[in-house]
Amino acid sequence: MKRKIQLLLMMLIIGAGVYYFSQMGEELKRIKELTFIQICVASLAILISFYVNGLRFKKLLCAFKINLTIHEWFGLPQIRRLGNLIFFKSGTLTNAYYLKTNHRLSYPKFIIAMSVQKYIQVLSLLMIAIVINFHFYFFYGLSPFYAISSCFLLLCLSLLLLSPQWKLSKQESKFYQNIQKALDIWYNFRNDKFSVLSLIFFEILSMLAIGFRFYIAFNILGYSMDFISCMIMTIIFLLAEFIGIVPGGIGLREVAVGLAASYMDYNFDYGVIATSLDRILSTFWFGIFGFIYFHFLHMKEYVKDPSVISDSVTN
Known part of the structure; x- marks a missing residue:
């Protein structure tokens, strides 16, 4: 039932998107008129982002x-993105099964x-938000409320790194034992x-x-935007990813960035x-x-019966 609702929502969002873009003939011309060099520059920014994400994935599992x-830490995130776009969370499940099979990473650890x-992403978002808020406070007279609020949230979340270890009382229940195992891993x-x-x-x-991807995208389309504004867009963009109601966040990211652009006195359509x-x-x-590494890492066999992956992850 949940999958049907997600599919219905995705179809509604795609339908709304098709209607929206059908009314944006003049703006869409900007994309059609991009030169090969501009597309290459935007693509390079995206590939750099993929490379950094791969290194982040490598450090996480280290x-x-x-x-x-290198094929795994660069390829697995691409497979996850592709799979999650095609079918809700299938890319994540495939990654979990691959790491379990090839590296003995248990599903609870995954x-x-x-x-x-x-968690680290939220901490990092708050750090960037604090820097941006203080930038606007010192140079544009913005109220310090936002910077102080961000510092308070960062302090609260950081307590998870500083709090004493908590040992549950010994219980026969497997549920409590699993919680204790999860706490020990953390x-x-x-x-x-x-x-x-x-x-x-x-x-x-x-x-x-x-x-940087946003900075390139806005500026090659002729929408002049500074890097600080693009970082604000990034914060909104990443927060929208937490709303996982449709595969790949289709439509949600676009609307979120559009609203952020509008709030900063840019045009909603630009965003x-x-x-x-x-x-x-x-x-x-x-x-x-994703297609190349899906075959290179021999993952085709993992999706012959998708229920095997789903059942395994829940065990």
């Missing part, structure tokens, strides 16, 4: 004692690793300060790479068009890399 080859990545991760700092570094680097250009090019590239 924290869990998994050493990936789930915790993905949760850790989201404690082992956070005690490795080098891994935590490395992940934060690569997460921030990844966000800067996305900001939508620039994000759409970035999506078209990034989908093209991760589609190619």
